[in-house]
Structures are given as structure tokens and as C-alpha cells.
Amino acid sequence: MEPAVHLRGAVSLIGRFPALAGVDLEVAPAEVVLLQGPNGAGKTTILRCCAGLMAVSSGEARVLGVDLVRDRRSVRRRVGLLGHASGLYDELTVADNVRFWARAAGSDQADAQAAMERLGLAGRLRDVPVGRLSAGQRRRTSLAVMVARRAELWLLDEPHAGLDQDGRDLIDGLIGDASAAGVTVLIASHERERAEAIVHRTVTVAGGTVRPAAPSQDRPPVQVPADVP
Amino acid sequence: MEPAVHLRGAVSLIGRFPALAGVDLEVAPAEVVLLQGPNGAGKTTILRCCAGLMAVSSGEARVLGVDLVRDRRSVRRRVGLLGHASGLYDELTVADNVRFWARAAGSDQADAQAAMERLGLAGRLRDVPVGRLSAGQRRRTSLAVMVARRAELWLLDEPHAGLDQDGRDLIDGLIGDASAAGVTVLIASHERERAEAIVHRTVTVAGGTVRPAAPSQDRPPVQVPADVP
Amino acid sequence: MFRDAALIAGKDLRLEARARVALNQVAPFALLVLVLFAFALDPDRGVLDQATPGLFWIAVLLSTLLAVQRGFSVEAADGVRDSLRLSALDPAGIFLGKVVAIGVQLLVLEALLLIGVVVLYDADPGGIALLVPTCLAATVGLAAAGSLYGVLSAGLRVKETILPLLLLPVLAPVLIAATQAFEAGFDDRMGEGWRWLGLLVVFAAAYIGLGLLVFDTLLEEA
Amino acid sequence: MFRDAALIAGKDLRLEARARVALNQVAPFALLVLVLFAFALDPDRGVLDQATPGLFWIAVLLSTLLAVQRGFSVEAADGVRDSLRLSALDPAGIFLGKVVAIGVQLLVLEALLLIGVVVLYDADPGGIALLVPTCLAATVGLAAAGSLYGVLSAGLRVKETILPLLLLPVLAPVLIAATQAFEAGFDDRMGEGWRWLGLLVVFAAAYIGLGLLVFDTLLEEA
Amino acid sequence: MTGTTSSRGTRVLGALTLAGMAALLLFALVLSPQDEVQGEAVRMLYVHVPTAIVAFTAFFVTVAGSIVYLWKRSEWWDITAHASAEIGAVLLGATLVSGMLWGRVSWGVYWTWDARLTTTALLFVFVLGYLAVRRLPMERDRRSRLAAVVGLLLGPTTIVCHYATTWWRTLHQGPTITRLNPEIDGIMLFTLMLGMVVFALLYAWLLIHRFRVLWLEHRVEDLGLDAALAERRSEAEDGGTLVPSP
């Protein structure tokens, strides 16, 4: 079976700075992988490359079967990215935002509604403009947008940051469900204990490359569930 | 001795919404206190009120001996706030930013230099424009600005978020040092384990109020060090 | 594509309905420009009579600038561009949606300004038959070119300054052609007027075409 | 206060030295306005000669708008306003610093434009003795009023549109007085010119005074 | 509460205003003579000048309200400033319209680029800007303070408008009435003065009503506060979670 993410010697430049300096990474479908490593290592850059938002200037890069070096657009609508920025319209309400972005992704209103309910946004917050939300509520809204998209690959940049205890449990549940449904999940996170508990495998990024062996990997790698498509 | 923070029945409005609906909170000088609670509970609002950035519309509020209801400006230069936003000029370099804000706070170049070194920004990153930094590097720069201010009260909104393992240890160290030097520290955080390890006391915020008893407080409250000024 | 355009235009018009920026701010601004320029050009020398159509279109032009700035500052916020790229929306549809939203606001504005001009400058709107299509064609051209440069500058940190710089020269032909068509309309030289109108239509078509082709690239790179 | 002003102005001028926005974008924009409006007002009718001072000051006015937008978009970013409030900087000092930074950029621009006007419109800059102080006084007035409204609008989501709306009517007296002073200067009617210059000085002083008083409130609330 | 914003005082004021209006119509249209130069058009004077002068007064009330508000944070003055600017805008609009109609008759055009007319138009736009600030979606206090600063600037703008005829050579009439020895006919002068009084009454009447409406709006907002506080606190009771328990 073809891997969901396949990077080999991938280089990516921000201006003239090589944010990725030859990354090798292989992720199987429905696998949940954690990227960890110091600040500025290139985790966000890897996720953005996989989403087709940044160019891979040399090396091999294939995501969901699409060759990113040749064509990085067609992969975009198939991934869900939770980035550092919210990607929401501050002046529109939570419900307007989730509905708009769900429709923009080709999902329907029912998906939007379900996502809002799942993330606890269907109550009072529904009609609050996003610009007024607290940091965690805003993050939940971005998550709802992502969930409503029905993507095949989730790219989560520090998914736990800003979420309260319930939110953390919620997102862990979402990730578990997604993986069980065959969605591949790539997580960048500094919350090691929390993240390691839910991933199949941890990969260490440093200096724009992936380290061969992850040093903190003191648990045996979890087997990828065999029954996923 | 007068408490560093004294709130009694404090109400604060965002528009017409009572983000704080009567908060009671007392923090002794040099104490390190954790605010925890669900998203939207009012933690950020408490911190911003203490910094003199938001008005307390009724109730008592005294911070560092200043009555915030009457005068919320004179307290500002005496606190250090690490908020959700970075407060930096994206187009200026790390060094330019830290120096500018240090001077704007009345500190001198040596403070700025020391802060940058302490936070690992004195190397390659020195001359990178802040807009180009990774999330964690940006956070470190905000922290450097805060450290360079030499404040009497630190207000840290999710200080661990975005920082790598080194950064986390670093900030724990900074908080410990600050408290030992007599600085009062108020932390809002969702990373319970990490935060509880460094605070003297945990307070639970919910629905714009402080809950009488913190449910997760299963450790005996740490004694405030007696030798602080 | 048209479904996407409707989605985007609907969103923008809902935003306008909520914030009333075009109505409360851009429209008074347009009136202001009209008044200010007329005065700067020293009335008692009889300049104004000749300059009325020019001033009308200068006011429209500057308002277009504001409308475009507003329309794309919304899209520039906090990762929205990435969201747009990641969405399944057809870039050509996004472009059309923005053109429609900006165009509708401009048309309302022009109607107001036209009343202003007739009253303030004592202009006599002869050939309505010419004026209305001129406004329509010019508006489409302005909104299309504006959206093109709006998305180009939206991602840049210097958007406040680069947009006017890029947009004004591009819109200059519209300004000139529309002015001439109006002069012809006011003076009842219809034949000449239709020629200028033709130019406006060509311009509008060209920018719509160009937009459909390159909006993709602009959304990508800026 | 003056130390704070120097700090702010220094920071802004360093930003300008790095990004070259005033030089690479605002200055060409001003020239563009000059050329474009000359076009719109139809050169062959001899309007231009009379309108030169007006066009010069309209170009300066619109450039002021851009310079102010740019100068305060920097301060509006991601929590910078909070940082300013938390700093020990005197609001009056911040105000003066912004005025100086914007004023310096405008002066350079006016020098360029003056050359432009002389060349393009074949204008004859007689009474230099009048023109230079006029430029100085008008610039201080523009920069002061601009900074006042700049900070007012910087914190608002609708800053692109509300700033021009509020700023232009307030700057109109400067436009008028400076235009009249220039006309007097070009025509060698010095006596009248000095009277207009006096008005400009009063305006500048009034706005500096007002700014020192209310900048605090504006920084606080906007 | 009575369910309306009127009281005995305002009803008397309203009756007076209406009676005054009737009297003004009578004097302006019937009793006062034609002008030698202007003919019937001069009757426009009795609307044009009073609305202008009352509008100016209204703007100075706004300036005063802004100053007091910035100084004492008095809600009363804040609302007064707001209401006064709104009514002033309407009155100035009436000045503009009546002036334009009059201009059409006596100058042959609706508008000309005269300093008085231009400054009047600028003043009008500036008031629109002020009212736009008043409508910004933000916290009430913050908006009030911003508006107060903008409101201050109504002062100089109004003064420039008033002195426009003196400072520039204008087509528009210079000060004729305010001079000590008015050169106009007795009954015309009386009618004009009556117009001033009537429009001043109208201003006062509308101001009081508008003030009360705004005041009540604020009170309604504040009334919600106790309920909002209780609701906010109750978030803590149901576990403080965002997700309603199933």
C-alpha cells in the first residue's frame, strides 16, 4: 500500500533560509505520528509542505499519492490543517464561520452542525463573533472547521495548546476516531507526555532534518491497526 | 504585609458581556499562583485586569498597592505580561525588538542583552526579523522582552505553550528565580502537571468567578518562602 | 465556479450588512472627495464646469481603493489566505465573488455620487442612456482590476501603500474613458460617447478574463 | 517626553530604512497622483496652470494618508498597542515621535514633488522664501492631525475606511491654506501669502497642542 | 415608566414648537413682504438662517458635552453630545437644502464653490464621520471616549464655517443680521427672530426626546447586566464545561 506521506531528502526554503534541509519521513495510512523537536526545528514547515502550502524545492515528496514537487494544489482539499493561525473571519460569528468554511470545502450544513456540536460550540458561543472569543474557544472553532472538512490527512500543529482539560480529551478522542476511520494524522507538539500517549510513533525533527532514531522513544512502537483501508 | 494582588467581587465587562462576574483572589508577594479552568472561564481577563489593561467596573481591585478602579495606569509599568499576542514589531529583528521594548520600559541595553542570552536568542536569531520566526522562537522573544522589563509582578498567559523542552525548563527556572527575588507570579495554564509542579497554590476559575475550593488540589499548599521581602 | 462566487459574494455582503462600512464610511468619503477637490481647484475660475466628470470619476476611483482595501483586509487576517488555499473553492470563483461584492457596493455609491454631482456641480445628466451603461462597464472594470490587485497586496505587510501605487495607474484608463464618456453624455455628443463606452467594455472584459486566468497564481503567491 | 519621542521616531525611521516604504511606494504614488489628475482634468484646456498648487497639495494630502496608514498599521499589529500601554513611554512622547517620523517622510516627499511640479507642469517656483516655510508649517499640521487620527483608527477593524473619512475634512483647511499660500508664492503676492502661512502655523500649533493633550485617551481607548 | 419619552414639560415644549411653527409659516409666507432684490425667494431666509445658527449651537453643545465627558466621564453629557450632534446634522442638512433651493433661484445654480458653501459641506461630512464613530461596534465607554475626541474637533470646524465669509471673498452673503444695526426691514427681522426661536424650541424638544431614548437604551443595556452576571456565574455550576452534559 502506498504511504500517506513520503518525503525523501525534501528541501524547503523560506526566502533563502532552508527551513527543511533534507527530510526523510514515511507515514502509513491511518497511522498517527508525532513530530517533536526544538523550536525552529522545522515541524511547522513539514506540516505546511504536506498541506501543499509551501513548495518543496528538491527531493521527493508524495502526499496521498500526489507528487508535491510537480503539483501541490490537488492535495490541498484532501487535507485538514490546524495551524498556528486560526484562519477565521473575526467579524463573522462562530456559526457563520464554520458554515462558510464547511461549504467552501464541499461539505454540507449537517457536517458543520455536527462539528460545532462535537466541539461544544453549539450553545451560547454560536452567535458570538470569532474576534470576541477566548484563545481556547477560537482554537475550538478552527478545529470544528477542520473536522467539518472530512479530510484524509490531518496535520495538527500543537493541537493541545490552548485547550482546556475537556478539550484535550476531546481532541484525543477525535484523533483516535479519525485514525480508526482511516485518516492519517501528523501531529507536531511539545507536550510530550500527552501526545505520546495517543500516537503510534514519534519522530524527532532537528535543524530541518529528521533524526534517524528518536531518543525519547522508550516504548515499543505501536502497531498500525491492520483493519484500516 | 499588603497582598500583591487583591480582588474582591471584581467585575469586568467586554462590551456587555461580564467576562469577570465577581472574582475574589488574594495573592501574597513572591507567591506563585496557578489559575486553571475551562476555556472562556476568564483567566486571560483576570491577568489583563491585573495588568491595568482592562477596566474593573465594580468591586475591589488592588494590585501592587494601586487601586485599579481609580487608577489603572500607574501599575502598568510595574508588571510584565506574557499574553496570547506577541506585542512585537514583525519587521524589526529580534535584537531591535528586545532593545526597543527594554528601553521603552526604562531598562538599559545590558538588561536587553542579558535577557536575549538567557532565552537563547543571542545567536543566529538575533538578526532575524520577528515575522520570520517560528512560533516558539517568537514566544521566546516576547519572554525576553518581559524579562528585560524587571517587573514586580509577572502575569503569564500559558507560558509553556509553544516552547520546546529546553524552553519549558528555562521558563520554570525563570519563574523560580523571579519568585526567589520577590517577584509575584500569576500563571494561567492548561498544562496542569507541568504548571502545578512550580506553583505554590492553584486556583480554579470558572464562569467568570473563582471557585472556593480547587478540586484538583491534592497536594498540600506549598508554603510561601519566608525570606522574601 | 458560480456557486463558489455566490458563496464568497454572499459572505462579503453579509459582512457589509453587519459592519456597514461601505454605507457609513465609504459613501461619506466619496462625497468628501467631491467637495474637497472642487474647492482645491479654485471655483471662481470656471474650471469646475469642465472638470465635473473628471471629479466624479476621481471620487469613484478613490472610493474603489477604499472598498478594495476593506474587502481584502478581511481576507488578509490571521491565516485566512491559507484557509482559502486549502478550501475546495475555485480561485476563479473567489475572484468573481469578490468582483460582485465590490461591484455592488460601488454601484450604490455611484448612484449616490451621481445625485451629488447633479446637485453640487449643477451638471445636467443628458444622455442617461449613455451614463448608465458607462457606470456599469466602468464598475465592472474597477472591481475586476481592484480585486486582482487587492489579492496581490493582501498578503503583503506593506499593503496599505502598495495597493494604491499599483492600482491607480491600472485604473487610469478607466478614469479617462469614463470621464470622456460622461463628458460626451453631459454635452450630448452621443456618438463619441459610445466609442468610449466601447473601450470601457473592452477593459472590463479584459480584466475579468485576466482575473479568471491569473487569480489562481496571485492567491498562491502573495 | 523628548527622550521617548526620539526613541519612537528612531524606531520608525529605522523601519523605514529597512522597508523603504515611503521612498519606494509613497513617493511614486504621489507622483502618480500628480500625473493622473493632470490627465483627468484634461490638459489641453489650460486648466493645469491654474490648478498646479491645488494638485501639489492634493498629492501631498493623499500621501499623508498613506504615510499615516503605514505608520500606524505597524503599531496596530499583534498586541503592539498593549505593549505600548504597558511601557513606561509617555503618550505625549509617542505622539511627538510619530509626528516627527511622519513629518520627516513628508518633507522628503514634498521636496520630490516640488521638483516634479516644476518639471511636469512647467511651474515657476518664485517666492521660495514663502514656499519653504509653508511646506514646513503645513507638514507639521498634517503630521500632527494624521497621528491623532492614526492612533484613533489603528485599533479598529475598519481602519482602512474610517481613517480617510475622519482625516480628510480635518486636513481640508491645511489643503486650502497651503494652496492659497502657494498660489500667492507662485504669483508673487507675498503679503497675502504670509497671511495664509499664519493660518497654517496656527493650525499646526493647535494640532500639536491637542495631540499632546488627548493622545493618551486615544491610545487608551482605540 | 410611562412607556413614552414625553413628560408634561416636553408636551408643553412640543405644543409651543408646533404653535411657533404655525406662526412662523404665517409670518414667513403671508405677513412678511417680498424683497426688492430677491423677490419671493427671500422667504427661504426664515428657514435657512435659523437652521444654520441652531445647528451651529447644537455642535457647540456637542463640543461642550465632549469636554465635560472627557473631564468628568459624565454619561449625561456623553448622551447630550451624541443627541445634539444628530439633531445638528439634521438641521444643517436643512440649511444645505434650503440654501441650495435658494441658490437655484437667486444664483441660477444649486451649488457653487464658494468658501461658505464648501465649509458647510465639510462640516456636514465631518458630522457624518462623528456619527460613524458613534456607530462603531465596540464597547460603549471606549466608543464614547473616541467620539468625544472627534467631537472636540467639531468646534474649530464650525468656527471656520462661520467665519468663512469674512476670511474669504465669497459670493454668499456676509454677516448681515448679527450686526448691531441690521439693514433689513422690521417685519422681516421679526420673522427671522421668530424663526430662530422656533427652531431653537424644536431643537430643545427633539434633544430632550433623543436624550431620553439614548438614556433608556443605556439603561436597558445595564438592566441586562444583572441577568448576564447571573448567567455567567451559572456557567461555573454546570461543571464549567463548554459541552452540555448529555
Ligand code: HEM
Ligand atoms: C447650498 C447653499 C448654501 C449653504 C450651504 C449656505 C450655508 C449657510 C450657513 C451655514 C449660514 C450660517 C452662517 C453663520 O451663521 O455663520 C448661512 C447664512 C446665510 N445665508 Fe446661506 N447658504 C447657502 C445658500 C444661500 C443663498 C443662495 C443665499 C441668498 C442669496 C444665502 C443667504 C444667507 C444669509 C443672508 C445668511 C445669514 C448671514 C448672516 O447674517 O450670518 N445662503 N448660510
Ligand SMILES: Nc1ncnc2c1ncn2[C@@H]1O[C@H](COP(=O)(O)OP(=O)(O)OP(=O)(O)O)[C@@H](O)[C@H]1O
Ligand atoms: N528569513 C529567515 N532567516 C533566518 N531564518 C529563518 C528565516 N525564515 C525562517 N527561518 C527559520 O526557519 C525555521 C522555521 O521553522 P518552523 O516554523 O518549521 O519551526 P517549528 O519546528 O515549527 O518550531 P516551533 O516549535 O517553534 O513552532 C525557524 O528556525 C526560523 O528561524
Ligand SMILES: Nc1ncnc2c1ncn2[C@@H]1O[C@H](COP(=O)(O)OP(=O)(O)OP(=O)(O)O)[C@@H](O)[C@H]1O
Ligand atoms: N461580545 C461577547 N459576547 C459574548 N461573549 C463574549 C464577548 N466578548 C467576550 N466574551 C466571552 O468572554 C470570555 C473571555 O474569557 P477569557 O479570554 O478571559 O477566557 P480564558 O479563561 O482566558 O480562556 P482560554 O483558556 O480559552 O484562553 C469568553 O468566554 C468569551 O466567549
Ligand SMILES: [Mg+2]
Ligand atoms: Mg511551529
Ligand SMILES: [Mg+2]
Ligand atoms: Mg486565555
